[in-house]
Amino acid sequence: MKQMKKILLIATGGTIASKYTDKGLSPQISAEELLSYVPEAREFCEIDHIQPFNLDSTNVCSRQWTQLAELIEKKYEYYDGFVICHGTDTMAYTAAALSYLIQNNLKPIVVTGAQKPIDLAITDARANLLDSLRFASHPKAHGTNIVFGGSVIAGTRAKKERSKSYNAFSSINYPDIAVIQDRRIIFYIDDKNHITDRIRFYHKLDDRVFLLKLIPGSSGAIIDSLAETTDA
Ligand code: ASP
Numbered sequence: 001m002k003q004m005k006k007i008l009l010i011a012t013g014g015t016i017a018s019k020y021t022d023k024g025l026s027p028q029i030s031a032e033e034l035l036s037y038v039p040e041a042r043e044f045c046e047i048d049h050i051q052p053f054n055l056d057s058t059n060v061c062s063r064q065w066t067q068l069a070e071l072i073e074k075k076y077e078y079y080d081g082f083v084i085c086h087g088t089d090t091m092a093y094t095a096a097a098l099s100y101l102i103q104n105n106l107k108p109i110v111v112t113g114a115q116k117p118i119d120l121a122i123t124d125a126r127a128n129l130l131d132s133l134r135f136a137s138h139p140k141a142h143g144t145n146i147v148f149g150g151s152v153i154a155g156t157r158a159k160k161e162r163s164k165s166y167n168a169f170s171s172i173n174y175p176d177i178a179v180i181q182d183r184r185i186i187f188y189i190d191d192k193n194h195i196t197d198r199i200r201f202y203h204k205l206d207d208r209v210f211l212l213k214l215i216p217g218s219s220g221a222i223i224d225s226l227a228e229t230t231d232a
Pocket residue numbers: 013014015016055056057058086087088089090113114115
C-alpha cells in the first residue's frame with residue numbers, strides 16, 4: 001500500500017474558522033472542528049493539528065510570522081507538509097514572509113482560508129481546505145504557496161484582489177503554480193528539482209520598513225521624515 005503523507009494543520013483563525021456573534025464574525029472554530037468538515041482528506045493523508053493563535057488576520061504581524069516559521073522548523077522533520085488556515089486580509093503577507101523565512105524548502109507549506117466560515121451550508125472553505133490538504137500531499141509540491149479558489153499561487157506573488165468572490169487572490173507578474181480541478185492537480189510550474197541547497201530557516205525580521213506609494217507630485221520631504229523612523 002502507498003504510504004500516506006503526514007500533514008500538520010496549523011489553525012490561526014480568520015473567516016474560515018469564524019462564527020457569527022453579535023459583534024460580527026469572530027474566529028472560534030478549533031483546528032479539530034475544521035478537520036471534521038473534510039473527512040475525505042483521510043483517504044489520502046494523515047493529519048495532526050495545532051493552534052498557535054486564533055486571530056482575525058488584520059491582527060497578524062511579524063511576531064506571528066516568526067512564530068509560524070519557528071513552529072514549522074520545530075515540526076519539520078516529523079511531517080511531509082504543512083497547511084496553515086489563515087484569514088484572507090493579510091494572508092499574502094504571511095505567505096510572503098514565510099517564503100523568505102524558510103528558504104530552499106522541499107516540503108510544501110500551504111496557506112489557505114476562505115471568504116465564508118466553514119460551518120455555513122454555502123461556503124468555499126471546505127473546497128479550499130480539501131484542495132490544500134490534497135496539494136500538500138502531492139509529491140511535486142514544495143515551498144510556500146497560497147491555495148485558494150482552485151489556484152495555487154507562489155507565496156511571494158499573491159495579492160488579495162477581490163473581497164467577496166471565491167477567486168480572491170491573483171498571482172502578480174508570475175503564472176499560477178498549479179490549478180486544482182475536482183481531484184486533479186495540474187502543474188504549470190514543476191521546479192522542485194531546481195532546489196539543490198539545504199533548507200534554511202531565518203529567525204529575525206526588521207519591523208522598521210515602510211511601504212510608500214508615490215504619486216505624481218509627492219514631496220521628497222516625506223522620505224526625509226520617514227528616514228528618521230525606518231530602516232528601509
Ligand atoms: N478579516 C478576516 C481575516 O483576514 C477576513 C477573512 O478571513 O476573509 O481574518
